Every structure is written in structure tokens, then in C-alpha cells.
Amino acid sequence: MRRTLLALTATASLAVAVPATAEVAQEGTLRVSFEGGIAPHQLPRQGTAPVAVTLAGNIKTTDGADPPQLRTISLAINRNGRLDYKGLPRCNFHQIQPASTVEAKASCKKSLVGKGSFKANVALPEQSPFPSNGTILAFNGNLHGAPVIYAHIYGTEPLPTSFTLPFHIKQGKGSYATTLVADLPQVAAEWGFVRSVSLTLQRNFSYKGRRHSYLSAGCPAPKGYPGATFGFAKAAFGFEGGPTLRSTLTRSCGVRG
């Protein structure tokens, strides 16, 4: 399946791609810094080219208290981006869960579509919060007949553990038609607090003799403009107890060639 990321309705004044910065959303003392970017910066004005997309979120509170638990992650990608997983081998959940990063990669190497990192704190009663850091591997998968991205997270500190988070790929309409939605499990029961999630999706593969890229995009700069600034993605983090912090990541690109 091929999905076309529609050209962003960027303003013409944003002809020059802007470097990746963090968009901050705050509600009360809860603050989320959304980060993300697309690489390479130079993209064709017409058509698409394989890209790597990075999305990240850092969660903290302004008063130093433990943030509420992250329950949902929703990423809506500009329609100018195109998600192509046709012909890409799919990884089965049980192949990678539980498994170490090495084992998961060994099990579903052909389905690998990205990687990232995961940081959380586990704050048990009377216990100093201990970090639970892990590596994320993203695999192309299918869950109940629908495409998903399995985010396999593995860490050894403080203990070897893994969990796999399915991001459901939903297609809609509008500027941000492709949405990745994940419901986070109760990491370390109710004691886990996600501090940051970072994921970069990128995969080139061949299918029926042709080269494919898991993600492709072009730079929607008007003619005559060397680049454009556009709404790259919309991110939303839903937290335990109701608050959902959202942000639109605006990025720039340059016209290649």
C-alpha cells in the first residue's frame, strides 16, 4: 500500500527549511516537549523521496513532581508524507515479545522500520524512583488484520525487561490524514512514569524488484522558493486522569535540486 503525504499547506514565506525545535505544551504543571524532524532536509519539490522521520516527546513537571502516567500517544503526520509498507515483511508480536533488542531484531529483522529510545521512571512506594531505560525497535506488523507498527522496547536497567507497543495506523482525511495511535500498557503497573519517547522511522526495502521506502516525502515549496515551512505533524499525549497535551510540529524543508 502506498500512501502519499500531501503537500503541506505551508506558507510561502517559509521557503527555507527551519531547523528542528521543540514545541512545548503545558497544562498545569505538566509539560510536554514535542520534538521531531524529517531527514533529509532537502526533498524534491515534485514527488517524494525516502525520508526518516523522528518524533519524540519529553514529559516533565514544572514542580518536579512525578508526572501522571502516559496512557496514549497519538501522532498525526502531514499528508505530504507517505507511508509505504506494501511488500514489507510483517513481524508477529510473539516473535519479539518478550525479547531483548538483539533477539527481537534477530526474529524480525526484515520487518524493522525504525528505532528509538524509551525512558521512564518507576517510582514505587518508599523507593527512590529508578530509571527504566530501553531501546525501541519499530517493526512493521499487523494486528487483527490492521497494519501496526510494533514498538519493541527493551532495557536491562535496572532489570532486563521488554514490552512491545503497537501503534495502530489509521487513515483519515484532512491535512493530517495518517495517524499513529498507541495505548501504553501499564508499565511497571501504576508505578511507571514515562519521561521520554523517541522514535525514528526509516526503512528502505525492495519489493518485486523495486526500491521502496517505508516513509517518503517531498518538500511542498512553491515554485521559486528554495524551501518551505509546513505543519509536519500533530502529536498528542494522553495522560492518566484526563489531560491530553497536544502540539503541532512545524518544520521546514529545502527543495532538492
Add this chain to the structure above:
Amino acid sequence: MGRRIGVLTALALTALATLALAASAQAAPQLEMKARWAPQNLIPGENGLFVLRVRNYGDADTSGTVTVTEQLPPGVTRIEPLPFDEIFGIEEGIGWKCEGLVTVTCTTTKPIRAFDDNMPYSGGQGDTGLGGAPGYAAQIYIRVAVDSGAGGGYVNVATVTGGGSDPAVDEDPLRIASDPTEFGITPESGEADFYDAAYPAGEPQRQAGAHPFELRVNFDFNLQAGEAPSLFPGFISPFAYSLPVERVRTVKTILPKGLIGNPEATPKCTASDFLKEGVSQYTSTACAPETQVGTITLLLNAFANETRGHGDGSGSGLFTPASWTRIPVYNLEPPKGYPADFAFNVGDYRGHIYPTIDPGHGYAIKALTPYISGLLPVRSAEFTMWGVPADPAHDWLRSTTLEQGGGKKNAYGASSKAPIKPLLTMPLSCGDHGKVIVEAESYAHQGQWKGTQLTTDSLDVTGCEDPRIRFHPEVDLQPTSRAAGGPTGLQVNLRVPQRNDTVTDADELYEQNGDIQAIATPPLKKAVVTLPEGMTISTSAAQGLGNCSPAQIGLGTDSPVTCPANSQYGTLTLYTPILPKDAPMTGKIYVAKQNDNPFDNFLSLYLAIQEPERGLLVKIPGKVDLDPVSGQIRTTFDDLPEFPVSDMEMNLKGGVRAALANPSTCGTKTITAEFYSWAAPNTPVTESSSYEITHKDDGTPCVKNLSERAFAPELTAGTISPSAGSYSPFAFRLQRTDNDQEFSQLGVGLPQGLLAKISGITKCADAAIAQAEAPGRSGAEEAANPSCPASSLIGSTEVGSGVGQVITYLGGKAYLAGPYKGAPLSMVVITPIVAGPYDLGVIAVRSKIDVNPETTQASVSTDPFPQIFKGIPVRIRDIQVKVDRQDTIINPTSCDPMQITSRVTGTGGDVNTTGDDTAVDLANRFQAANCANLSFKPNLSFLLKGGTHRGDYPAFSATLRARPSDANIARTAVTLPHSAFLAQEHIRTVCTRVQFAVKQCPAASVYGYAKATSPLFDETLEGPVYLRSSSNPLPDLVATLNGDIDVVLSGRIDSVDAQIRNTFDVVPDAPVTKFTLSMQGGKKGLLVNSRNLCKAPSRADVRMTGQNGKRYSSKPLVVAQGCKKARKGKGAKKR
């Protein structure tokens, strides 16, 4: 009661007036009537004999006709003399002419002679002008016949009139009955009393402390009748007689309690002078007149030869009554065995009256007149004792030896040159003192005392409020040692100043004259001595001390004191004016048998004076009260004998085993005493005596306050054999010096690994401990039948207590007991407090045994020690505990230097509270030996149950098996294989440390179960495994092993090389034969397979360190139980 009314007019006069009249009135006869009969019980259908006696007590002969009238009782008629009686000169009375059958009237015109100075007289029954005893008329013998139908009780009335005398009547009870007359003193035949003037004048003396003019005692013996064979068959025998039923052997006279007789009131006649016979009349002695203290008159049946039988004798002259009138009684040097001897010579038969004080009658004077056989059959006796023997008023009856016709004879009229002192003193306690008791035994029936009470009226003493009664005791009590806190004896000196009762004018000694000397000093009735606070009973005295049983002291009896020598507590010396000053009474102080004494209390004393050579026997119980809080001693002697004591010295023994302990503080110590006299038994006279405590036993300054005392006890503790991992008895000893504060509480911390094997040991039940402590349970009972079962016995104790150099040790038993005061185990030391003669009961001191759950290090904390038990300060000086049950105490398997610690608290300033206790921490080095000899090779195996596939949550168990002779594990680290991931999604909750401490971990924090089997316990220790918050980065995996004790094994969780590792950094140095840790699987499993376990074997990494430092590592296979099944099963999924 016999009542002789011979002085009707005189009774109307006062004694003083009588005396005055006696000097100035015209001389006149004074007749006295006395009627007797034989047998004493007139027998129906048989004959009897009445004997009528008339005495002239006046100072002039009678003149004219004297008429005696005998009114015979109903059924009794006179038997008239036979016609030929007169022919044979047989009369009913010499000089008497009788007529009448029922009312018998006898008359004589012959004068009855008055008493004269030709006395004393011994001779026949008297006559009426024909010689014989002056003052006595010839007796009248009336034979009577008793009707066979007669019977009952009557009052016989005999009267004498005429002769120029006032009439006199004798009324006595008479009984007609068929039962035979037995030997004895004729009831109501006599009288005894104290009078303030000479007979027949005088009023009964009743003033407390007064000195009577004289004591008069008279009584008769029961008579039997007999007759000689008739000279003429068919006619009644003219010869009838009466004589005592049996010959009297001993007469015992008991005077009312409280009456004081002072044999020191006169000089004493020596035995040799008494035996020197005078001349004529057979009554003389060589005793000086000053030694005479009274007179005695006896009427007896003699071998008469001067008569032919006046109706009371046979032709042979047998059984002729004879009288010995007013024979002088002398105060003799007493022979061995008697305190005094009043003796008289009756026709060469010497009689003795031996007075003693009788413990059986409240220390009343008891006079024994033994061996009366020489006096022939005594019909009656009259005894007069002078109250003030040297009083010239007695001179007319005071005998002297006169030269006469080249020989010697006795005559009255002598005077005494001795100091005038009272011999008799009335009781000094007011109230009814009863009557004089006279008892007698016969030769035929020795030991069968027949008695009666004499006295016209009870001796109801009055006048105790007389201002002349003075009672001013003084006391001085001094310890034999003045060392603070040390053992001490006690010297008690009590003085009761006595009235100077030696006068120049005897009248000053008679209370009616108003002189102060006339009233004696009252004796001490009660003494209450309170020793200073801090002076207490010393338990050091208990060793070797015995006690005296009621049978051995024999209170209230005259049985000799047989208290064992080891029950002697001290000595006693009494000075009394009734004994020579240079010969005081000496006695001993004994410890009474606990709870078996007159007070049924714990501690009592007996004061015992036993001088058989002087006939002195005094036994006085004294009650000792101990304040249960302070131990202060109060001693009470009550109902002391009513004889005067001028000085009393009591010495309670001192030395190292002294009975008492001095106060531990310096300063002035005051002893107070309350004294009560017999005259004012409810009015105390309080005296005090003080002494100074200036130094300690070692000569150093003493403290002013108990809290200033040092507290530096010494600790010794350890196992007898320190060989690592082996069983050995454990010994603990804590000592303090006399100058230290007392032990209050004790805590002992044992080193890690020094443990007790309680497997097979019963725990003594709380109920059994309560039984041991139950009030009333004696130490002897506990020793004989221990409350706790032998199966709970773990050791023994020796606790030494006392002051000074001698410590009394008491053995106790240590038992294992159950939970106590929050601790899982406890120990109770039960000590029967049996020391010497004392059995104070049982002291049970319980100690909780806390066990550190992390290290199993045991600490023992005692309850507060008893400081004063039943009023006796315990003063523990030395505590020795030996836990020596076989294979109970086991040494550590670590040979690291360790310590046995002890926190010991001293009592501070107040032994009865813990608020001011002071604590010291002591330590005793402890180190096991030969640890290197112990091997160390435990076996640890692992098993996974449940799913073997990736993502399955298997249950996990680890099983440790250790060899018995190995060193115990000190540290264990287990690293799980790579295949084991943390299933963090199954972390439900953890138990906080706070929750854990109070054992309220939420159920969701349980992730497994653990069991441990140890040779130390009968039961398996087991319990849940929690995730518990910790100070480590991750929660600890904590196994709680509950059983006899609670053990907590805390495992630190971390990772190494991406593997889960669990490390038990602290493992108790305790032998464990098997330990199993089982973690839940499935939805509760904390582990998740990261791969298929059946694909390749998994191994754990085990690294252990022994308590002896040895290390052991292994990589045991982690067996996945499900792999076998998976291999056998069909369609197994591959993951």
C-alpha cells in the same frame, strides 16, 4: 463455797479501825466454826461421820457455855452413842455433850483456850481445857446414818455461839450420793485471798501494784469414813474415824496471773540452818527470824497416843487428828531447779513450797509442795504469807529460837532486822485475774491432779489510774557495726526504772497509807521497736540458720525449750528485782518457724529463758513485721510476763552473717520504741535512740543519698566450649559490689550466630508460670513439684544476695516459655526462695527473648528484678545463669571477634521505681574458634514450572540444601539465566517498609512463598515472599519465615549482564537444612521467558560465602519442568 462468818462484827469495821481497836479493846475470845464430814459424798444407806471443830482466834479464853449446833441435812440423822460407850469413856467430843438427832446441839462449859505466845504448837487435836493445842477446842465427832432414800445437794450449817464470843457460822455445800468419794481438794472448802490486815481482820486487797498485808490460803482434802469392828456383835462399832481418801503427794498452788512475789524481799535461810533441829515441839530450825515469810497450819491424821479415840480413832490410836498450828515458813536459799524455796518444819517432817513462774498459766506464780508423805495424811492446810515480811506487825508470829532448860525451843515474838521490802505485790494490770487454783495429786494416783479454785471473790484488780503508778522506760539501741549497708547486729538495752521499795517504816508500803512507795512499777506489757528506715533484714543471715517449731518452743507450757542451736538469733539478759542482781535471767533469741508460729507470719522470734538450775522458764513470742515496700523492721513483743524487769539486754548477732543490714546511707539513724505497761496497756510511751552511720564497710565515706552510689557491675559470659558450630553450655555471670546500686533490670545481647536450639523443648505455659507465682505457693512446693515441665527446662541459675562478705545463693531453674511482651520467645527463671529457715515463696523473673529477624541475633531483656520481696530486700549481688540443656546452645560458624553485650540498670536512688534507674553498657569479648575446620558446600537447585515458551510466566523455585557440619551461609548471590526477564507488568504493588514493620503488607505485594527447615526448630519456618521497598534502587525480594521466631531474608534485586540477580547480603548465621523460595507464576509471575526454555538449557550463576569466609560458586541448571511435557505433547507451539 465455804463461808465462815466468825468475824461478823469485825467485818463491819475497817481494817484500820480493827487494828486500832486491837490495841485498845478489851481482850475477848473469837470463835470460828468448821464442820466437815466423811465420806465427802454421804452415801445413802450407809453411816457417816461429822467432825465439828471450834477454834478460838481471840485473845481470851471462852467463858461460860459454848454451844455448837449442827443442822443435819434431810435424811441424815445422828446415831446416838451406845449406852456402854460412856462406860468405856467414849465421847462424841472431849468435854462436849451432844443431843438431838437432826438438829444436833453440843455444849461445853470448859473454856476454849486462846492462842498464846507458846507457839507454834504441835500436838493432838486439841481439847477443851485438857491441854492440846491452844486455840482449839476438842473436836466433836457425830456419827450419822444416811437414809437409803436420801440424796441431793444441800448446805450444811454449823453454828457456834456463847463463850463470850460473837457467834460463828460455817456453811458448806453437802452432797448425798452413791458415787464414791475420790481423792481431791474439797470443792469450796477453802479460800484464798490477799488482805490488807492480819487475820481475822482485813479487806481483800484489789489495788493494782499494792502490797498486801498477807496472803491467806486454806483448803481441805476429801475425807473418807471408816470404823473399827464392833466390840459387841450386833451393835454398831463405837470406833469410827475419818481420814483423807488418799495420801496427798504434791500440792500445786497457782496464784492469779500478775501477782508478783519477790523472794529477794528477805534474807534467806541456808539449807543447813534449816536442817539444824531446835528443841522441843519438833518445829524448830536455826533459821533467823528475818527469813520467816509466813506461817502454815496443818491438820492431819497422826499416830496419836495421847487419846483413846474420841470417836475418830481406834483403840490403837491410829488416825487421830492432830494439828500443827502456825508453823513458821522460812525463805530458804533455793535448791537447784527452783528460784525460791519457802520451807517449814512440821514435827521433823520438812515441807517445801517451791514457787516458780508458770509459762502454762501466763507466767503466774505456781507453788509446788512436793513429797508430802512425811507430813502424814493431811486433812487440811492453812498457809499465810506475809506481804511485807519484815513488817513488825508480823512479829507476834515471828518465830525465834530460845534457849530453854539447856536446850532450844521456838517461840513467837521475834523481830526482823532485815530491810523492809515487799514480798508480795498485787498485779499491775486491772481487771479480773481469776482465783487461786489449788491442785493436788496423791501417791495412789500420781499425775492425776485434782483441783479447785479458791478465793472468796475473783481477783478483780482496780486502780490502774492511781497517780502513784509510774512507768518511764528508757531505751538504747545500737548496731554492732556502723558501716553503711553492711551487716550488723543490734544491741538493745531497755531500762524500766523500778520504784525503790525498801523503806524504814512498813506502813509506807501499804497503799492505804498513801505513800508513793506503796505502789510498784508496772511491768512492761508490750514493746514495739521500729528500726530506722534502711535497716533491713539481711539475707546473708539465712545461710545455716535454723528455726524453732512450736513444739520445740512449747509456748504456754512448761515443757523445756528444745529449739535447735542454729535457730539462735541472739541472746537475752533480763534483770529483775525478784532475782539477785548479780544473777540475772539469761536466755536466747530464736527464729520461729515461718508461718507456724503464734502469728502465722513470715518472721517471728522467740525469747526463751531456760535456767533449769533455777527453775526459770520464760518463753515469749515476738512478731516481726516487715514493711513490704521499704523493708523497715518493726518488732512487737506483746503480753510480756507480768513480772518486773528493770533491765533487758538483747543482742542480735552481728558479724558477716548478721541478722540485719545497716542503711546504705550515712547520717543519723533513729530507732523508735513504743512501750506499754500492764497498768496502761493502751497508752504508749515513746522513746527513741539514735546512732550515726559514718562510713562504708571499707572505711571510705558513705553516701548521703542512695542515688550517689556507684554502679559498676562486672560481666562474664560465653560458651564453655567456643568451637564453631558446635553445641556448648552457655554461662553468664553478672556481679556487683556491696557499694553499688542494686540490679534493677538486665538486658543481654548475644552475638550473631550464638543461638539456641529449641527443637524438642516444650514451652512452659503462661498458666504454669502463673501457678509458680501464685500467692501462697511455697518455695518448697515449687522445688518439689516445679510448675514448668522438665521438658521446658533449659538451664539453671544461681542468684546470690546479701550484704557484706557472705552471700546467700539460691538456685533457680530456667525454662523456655512462649511469646511475651511482643517477643516470640521468653525465658522464665523460677527460683524457690528457700534460704535457711525461710521459705518466702517463689520468684519468677521472665525475660523476653527478641530475635533480630534479619540476623537472628537474640537479645534477652528481663523484667524488673524484685527488690523487696515480702519485706526483705533482695539485694542481688551475683547473677549466674547457665543454659546447659544438652545440645541447646550452638556456637556461631563465624569466627569473627564479637561481643556479648549487656545493658544493666541500677536502681538509682529509689529501689522501688525504675524512673531513676541508671544504666551501664557492658561487653564481653566472644569469638568462636576453629571455623576453618568447617567445610562449606551448600547445594542450590532451581526449577521453573509452567510455560516454557517466550512470554510465558513460569513459577520459579530455588531450593537450598546444606550439610549439617558445614558453615552457615553468610551471603548468597543468584543470577538468573538470560531467559528470565522481569515481567514488570505483573508488579502489582510493593509492601512499604512501614507496612512490613507492622506486618500489614498488602496481599498484592506477595509474589511467592518461602520455607526453611532448621535443626533449631521443630516446625518449619515459612511465610510469604514480598516485594518490599528498600534503600536499594529496586525493591527487595523479602522472604518472611515465620514460626517460633520470625526471620526475614532480604534479597537485593539488580541486574548483571542483562540478567536478573538476587543477592542476600545478610544471611543469619543459623543452621538451615533446607530452604525453598517459590515465586508465583502465571498472571502473578514476576518472571517472563524471553525465549523458549526448551531450546537450550539455562543455568543460573550461584555465588555463596560461608560464615567462616569460605566461598562456593556453581552454575546449576535451571530445570524447566515443562520441557518434558512439551516434548511429549503434540502441536507444541514454537516461539
